[in-house]
Amino acid sequence: MRVLHAALILLLTASLAGIARAADSFIVLSYHEVEDVVPKEETLGRTVVSHDNLKAQFAWLKQNGYHVISVQNLLDAKAGKGKLPEKAVLLTFDDGDVSFYTKVFPLLKQYRYPAMIALVTSWMDIPPGQSFVYDEGEEPWKRERFLSWAQVKELVQSGLVEVASHTHAMHKGLVGNPQGNTQPAAVTRQYDATRHAYEDEKAYLQRVRQDLHDSAKDIQQHLGVRPRAVVWPYGEFNQALMESAKGEGMVLGFQLGDSRNTLNDLSAIKRLLVAENPDIEQYANVVTTMRAGRPVRVMHVDLDYIYDPDPAQTEKNLGLLLDRMHKIHPNTVYLQAFADPDGDGNADALYFPNRHLPMRADLFNRAAWQIKTRLRVRVYAWMPVLAFQVKAPPDWRVQEWKDGKPQPGSHIYQRLSPFHPQARRVIGEIYEDLAKHAHFGGLLFHDDAILSDFEDVSPAGMTALKQAGLPRDFETLHGTAAMRMQWAQFKTKALDDFTLELANKVRYWRPDLRTARNLYALPLLKPYSEEWYAQNFDSALKTYDYVAIEAMPLMEEAANPDAWLTELVLKAALHPEGLAKTVFELQGVDWRNHSDIPMDLFAGQWRRVEELGGRHIGYYPDNVFRDQPKAGVLKDLFALPVMP
16 A cells, blocks of 8 residues: 555656646747738738738637736746746737838737837837838738837837847848848848958847847836837847847847747747748647647758859859759758768868868858748758768877777778867867858768777877776777676767767757757668677667658668668657657668669659658768759659648
């Protein structure tokens, strides 16, 4: 009975904890303009909702038990002065469109719903009768299209409306690369074409801090209170911005993202974007599912194919790639950020400004931005972990045990040691430079992150072994299967930890970052092969958002490719989240004879992965010039249901 009593207490405690967690979570909806009539043909790509649909959405929230909360409710709950209700939802409206006063405010009063509006204060200060550019490429908008300060004051006095900063003048684009792309001002190092130089860090930080100061000051002057929240234009932000905003008293920060929020971090609150005038069925789907569970469809792209010494030809090649993507409709692109012209997998140069390697061309940011904005695709920067051909002393590099002593590594990947402090610093600075100079949403860690059962016996590797309490004598390390596996697991963790460190360096500048890691197939098929690679499938599943397995039976010279692929998918399915987090990367080229994979074989392998339960699928490489794999076939394979 005592055991049963203890079990009941544990069960009750777990249940109460689950209730508490549910009560401490909330969703945020992001609205923009509200119009009387929204023709269906004019909704694509617009952040607009019709008045009738908004009425239906407010009614749906009430009918389905959602509780609309205020900014104050969030702050009180964070301070322990109360709990959030279940199914808590915060309503936010960006930009200060006058429709908030004429159409939204009456509904708020009717339902007694609180809401938050985010104002661009430089727009608010434009005199009546004048116009300004709201969005690049559009006709200027009249000042009267937006709220007046008098209207905002009335909204605040109602007790229903909280005013947030939408920055002072950063709701615009700045030139962010030599090709002239305009990119979000708050997170872009402005490019000066006359000096052929980027804004340095000091100038960037001074610019954004001054903007946030001006915005908070302007709101205080007109309303008598400083803003407690900032809504980042376009949902783009970084850690430096968050720190600057907190210095101005804005303790809440809002971005865009399809997920729930908790009270743990109120500086990067995700909001579900309500766009393209969803009907009530679409709206309910977005609110309840948060667009979750969407399969990933990956194009893995070499920028080396796109680059040409002639910049004009590079632009033509990039245009061909974008046209191809438009036909195929991937939702994810793994995009090469390093230059590897000899194809050995080592980074000889980079496609972004940096401190340590030659820049072959300032191309990655250009390509990533075009893909992201024109195709609405998440771009992962495909980067080596260790294989950078920087000038470095021999002891910085991975060494292997050969002929009774440590020797320079003989693997085709000429890797820096993950244990050498200076080597780690250099690699970290390369990743920081990538994050500062490019817009992207993910990192794909290259398959160079391996260490064999004869590596790494460099001085730094041996020192790390000593610190971990492992023997430093190679014969002992390699003497038994148990010791070899213990050494391998030590190296697996070191590589995993180092990639996490690199991801965190990037997240300072690109917080909305997802991670993927290229893994060989053998560590999944035969877990004991961790000894030869220092790769572990279970560890990778826990460490990264996705594991990109090289599902390439021809490359592996499998006697029966279909049986090999079947075993691979079924083995992944045995692991918790194995199918939920694995991207199966098929091959588009048979490297044994440098021939294109026949499309019937390619499509058959794709369908086989799907039949076995594989959810996320991609391929490598893509050749835009030979249409390989064929765009017509890929279009059908990549097709997914439309999601609002």
